[in-house]
Amino acid sequence: MLAISDKDFGTPARLATGPLVELEIDGRPISVPAGTSLLRAAALAGVTVPKLCATDSLEPFGSCRLCLVEIEGRKGYPASCTTTVEPGMKVHTQSGKLSGLRRNVMELYISDHPLECLTCPANGNCEIQDVAAMVGVEDTRYGFAGKNHLALPKDESNPYFTFDPSKCIVCSRCVRACDDTQGTFALTIDGRGFASVISPGQNGPFMESECVSCGACVQACPTNALTEKSLIELGQPERDVVTTCGYCGVGCSFKAEMKGSQVVRMVPNKDGMPNLGHSCVKGRFAWGYATHPDRILKPMIRATIEQPWREVSWEEAIDYAAQGFRRIQQQYGRGAVGGITSSRCTNEETYLVQKLVRAVFHNNNVDTCARVCHSPTGYGLKTAFGTSAGTQDFASVAKADVIMVIGANPTDAHPVFGSIMKRRLRAGARLIVADPRRIDLVKSPHIKADYHLQLKPGTNVALINAMAHVVVTEGLVNEEFVRNRCEAADFALWRRFAAEQRNSPEATEAITGVPAAQVRAAARLYATGGNATIYYGLGVTEHSQGSTMVLGMANLAMATGNVGREGVGVNPLRGQNNVQGSCDVGSFPHELTGYRHISDPVLRVSFEEEWGVHLDPEPGLRIPNMFDAALDGSFKGIYIQGEDIAQSDPDSHHVCAALKAMEMVVVQDLFLNETAKYAHVFLPGSTFLEKDGTFTNSERRISRVRKAVPPLAGYEDWQITIMLAKALGYPMEYSHPSEIMDEIARLTPTFKGVSYEKLERLGSVQWPCNDNAPAGTPVMHVGQFVRGKGKFTITEFLPTDERTGPRYPLLLTTGRILSQYNVGTQTRRTANVVWHNEDRLEIHPHDAEERGIDDGAWVRVSSRVGSISLRALVTDRVAPGVVYTTFHYPETGTNVVTTENSDWATNCPEYKVTAVQVMPVPARRRQTPGHQGTGAEMAAAK
Ligand code: SF4
Numbered sequence: 001m002l003a004i005s006d007k008d009f010g011t012p013a014r015l016a017t018g019p020l021v022e023l024e025i026d027g028r029p030i031s032v033p034a035g036t037s038l039l040r041a042a043a044l045a046g047v048t049v050p051k052l053c054a055t056d057s058l059e060p061f062g063s064c065r066l067c068l069v070e071i072e073g074r075k076g077y078p079a080s081c082t083t084t085v086e087p088g089m090k091v092h093t094q095s096g097k098l099s100g101l102r103r104n105v106m107e108l109y110i111s112d113h114p115l116e117c118l119t120c121p122a123n124g125n126c127e128i129q130d131v132a133a134m135v136g137v138e139d140t141r142y143g144f145a146g147k148n149h150l151a152l153p154k155d156e157s158n159p160y161f162t163f164d165p166s167k168c169i170v171c172s173r174c175v176r177a178c179d180d181t182q183g184t185f186a187l188t189i190d191g192r193g194f195a196s197v198i199s200p201g202q203n204g205p206f207m208e209s210e211c212v213s214c215g216a217c218v219q220a221c222p223t224n225a226l227t228e229k230s231l232i233e234l235g236q237p238e239r240d241v242v243t244t245c246g247y248c249g250v251g252c253s254f255k256a257e258m259k260g261s262q263v264v265r266m267v268p269n270k271d272g273m274p275n276l277g278h279s280c281v282k283g284r285f286a287w288g289y290a291t292h293p294d295r296i297l298k299p300m301i302r303a304t305i306e307q308p309w310r311e312v313s314w315e316e317a318i319d320y321a322a323q324g325f326r327r328i329q330q331q332y333g334r335g336a337v338g339g340i341t342s343s344r345c346t347n348e349e350t351y352l353v354q355k356l357v358r359a360v361f362h363n364n365n366v367d368t369c370a371r372v373c374h375s376p377t378g379y380g381l382k383t384a385f386g387t388s389a390g391t392q393d394f395a396s397v398a399k400a401d402v403i404m405v406i407g408a409n410p411t412d413a414h415p416v417f418g419s420i421m422k423r424r425l426r427a428g429a430r431l432i433v434a435d436p437r438r439i440d441l442v443k444s445p446h447i448k449a450d451y452h453l454q455l456k457p458g459t460n461v462a463l464i465n466a467m468a469h470v471v472v473t474e475g476l477v478n479e480e481f482v483r484n485r486c487e488a489a490d491f492a493l494w495r496r497f498a499a500e501q502r503n504s505p506e507a508t509e510a511i512t513g514v515p516a517a518q519v520r521a522a523a524r525l526y527a528t529g530g531n532a533t534i535y536y537g538l539g540v541t542e543h544s545q546g547s548t549m550v551l552g553m554a555n556l557a558m559a560t561g562n563v564g565r566e567g568v569g570v571n572p573l574r575g576q577n578n579v580q581g582s583c584d585v586g587s588f589p590h591e592l593t594g595y596r597h598i599s600d601p602v603l604r605v606s607f608e609e610e611w612g613v614h615l616d617p618e619p620g621l622r623i624p625n626m627f628d629a630a631l632d633g634s635f636k637g638i639y640i641q642g643e644d645i646a647q648s649d650p651d652s653h654h655v656c657a658a659l660k661a662m663e664m665v666v667v668q669d670l671f672l673n674e675t676a677k678y679a680h681v682f683l684p685g686s687t688f689l690e691k692d693g694t695f696t697n698s699e700r701r702i703s704r705v706r707k708a709v710p711p712l713a714g715y716e717d718w719q720i721t722i723m724l725a726k727a728l729g730y731p732m733e734y735s736h737p738s739e740i741m742d743e744i745a746r747l748t749p750t751f752k753g754v755s756y757e758k759l760e761r762l763g764s765v766q767w768p769c770n771d772n773a774p775a776g777t778p779v780m781h782v783g784q785f786v787r788g789k790g791k792f793t794i795t796e797f798l799p800t801d802e803r804t805g806p807r808y809p810l811l812l813t814t815g816r817i818l819s820q821y822n823v824g825t826q827t828r829r830t831a832n833v834v835w836h837n838e839d840r841l842e843i844h845p846h847d848a849e850e851r852g853i854d855d856g857a858w859v860r861v862s863s864r865v866g867s868i869s870l871r872a873l874v875t876d877r878v879a880p881g882v883v884y885t886t887f888h889y890p891e892t893g894t895n896v897v898t899t900e901n902s903d904w905a906t907n908c909p910e911y912k913v914t915a916v917q918v919m920p921v922p923a924r925r926r927q928t929p930g931h932q933g934t935g936a937e938m939a940a941a942k
């Protein structure tokens, strides 16, 4: 069944807020919500009305005049897409007169449309072709000799799609998709009447417009005017497989449209949550890495990292790894080995890695890359509310009146949610942005933040305390909520603390750099503007006080009563596709599945009975502790699934030295990444297209990942872990990932109701999913907090040890860009490099001028732990004193300069604050452990 056969109801559904409207269409009775179009009502009644400019993902426009109908008792032939139902209406969609009118319109369209259906890539999947057949038009009386658009040149500028204006019928579906669905407003209709043409930006090519290549216009186009280049190249797909995007924590649902074992295109799933048919450039187009020639498809081993790799059989590689781990444990002790799970792999794969560590290595030395991103979220939200996860589903933002975005950049890092949020903002919600950098949301088409609190990096806690101060001292506490829902004694202490003068906006202004009046106004808006919701990202967590800030936001939300219903809440935007899931299924060294502490004897017994082993009650090593132990000589072997710690973890010198000190580093990945340079065994992993499993997105939504092609290297990642466990003497008997999920559900109360059968039936579910909530839980803490009463915590601001001074006078903060993903392993191997082919250092014009740095010039960024070179981007997006860069390219080695500082509670690294100096250099000079460079370069870098 192809995506293209999905039924299109013509116009969007309307919510039933009152009695249904009853009417008759071609003699068929139908009842629909008020506000429904006649076109949709007809489709629901099983009556097909021809249409071209309407589609059910967009509000109707009424331009093509094909959907005309007759209504008894009314004159004329209204367009059914723009006419809404009324009680008792009798509508006729077929008559001689209507047929004539429709044929006439269609002939005019055809006269300006190339008649080359047989060679057109859309043949068989083209709405104009279908409608022409439906209204009985094969040829045109008007001929092709008159004025037409047939000779207009194609725009091939976008790497992923073509615009062929000769096939455009100016239905404006693309324009409306770009405006309403994506919110970029990159397209307009230029000219009038017959001269109308679709115009990207200032009538230039797509690549020179504001287009962000989300594909919404391509999706909406009813002809072949906007078409994926992959479809043109490969032809129409033969089948599709519904799966989940392998990139960010939004977790969009897609249909992988296939021809044989080739992906023809990825089409966002119209019925899939949470994206409902929308996508971004990464999920929609950047899947070419899956078949990139750099993929390693054969297992490899080597005795030392100085030796070249040797391709071997799977058996030999697995045996070699197993022997290495066994020898190390015999020689150095049980705790000398461990594992790192991946937030890019499935829940089932992640679960097996932590199971291997606990049940086969017999220790708890397992950690996940979430350590370096959202571990403070787990700690903070569990402490305050009782659950280590966001409170809302994404759809909840549609009910928000005030949206506060802190340390997140949704339009770049979570683009589909960014579009959903922008829709709400265009509809009138107010916006507060707290970020050292002027992210796009601060000002974009039809959106302007009410307040941009441009704080200095590292001062989040001072800012949230100042907002709390305003709330408690200006009588803005929701006393009833706090009385009924929160622990009274903790609240009283917190209230006193927040009210202290040293937490006032005036007192903290010198710390945060945000004018007190702005903080006061923003706090008042948050507390009194109706439903107020917080969305936050790594700009909150990746600090030495990351956990304190999460607690601070939870305090503010509880004090103002903004938890426990739609439109409110505290919501982490997770970076990678399965950060939430990898944490849920027990990747942390102190927790088993469902965030339950390993020291709990009753809990351990349930796992011991299921796994048939004795479990170590002591929490294991966190990632940074593993590195320290490796350098101490007590940690010697590691199994790393799908994580490039040499590039993504802070203070790369330290990480690489630790890896170098180990005797058995096993890397399971798609590519020979930076970490693999230190590996003794390389096990080729599989992409999301090559495996079955589940991902859990930022809103706790568990969605199926389905195998579209067989794994190129022969095994799915979960099967590789099983082979390793077996070679270590512990057989794991699973024939399909569904059985792994069944085990997770058996052992985890919040997952008790999750099964593949349910996921097939419902599409996806949000945990908790159990007897109390068999269909899952979109909004948490309704009525009462998971922990019972909400807990306030004192959030004293303690400045980070990372200070600026004469030697390192600027603060470096890091982030991501739309077209690239994390350390770029995947996106750098796609055409996305046309948008971003290097990391740049954003620097304020004043700071640049002071240092004689021109836009585009090479600069050297030095911190107390290392230095890197990259080119400058002079911009006032960052404030004076602050510089910013991304970390997508290993050539840049951004994390060479980030330090060992970390969050006090969770060890999440302080990526977001590094004191640096920036100076011009004539060309790139690097000092990355993975890229030692020439002796001259190294000398120059010192
Ligand atoms: S490009 Fe496609 S969607 Fe846009 S106006 Fe032309 S036919 Fe309609």
Ligand code: SF4
Pocket (backbone or CB within 6 Å): 174, 177, 178, 182, 184, 185, 186, 187, 210, 211, 212, 213, 214, 215, 216, 217, 218
């Ligand atoms: S690809 Fe997306 S951003 Fe670009 S023009 Fe189309 S809808 Fe707009």
Ligand code: SF4
Pocket (backbone or CB within 6 Å): 245, 246, 247, 248, 249, 250, 251, 252, 275, 279, 280, 281, 282, 283, 284, 414, 415, 416, 417
């Ligand atoms: S928003 Fe995230 S999940 Fe959705 S398509 Fe883009 S990268 Fe994939």
Ligand code: FES
Pocket (backbone or CB within 6 Å): 050, 051, 052, 053, 054, 061, 062, 063, 064, 065, 066, 067, 068, 079, 080, 081, 082
């Ligand atoms: S579909 Fe109604 S006017 Fe085009």
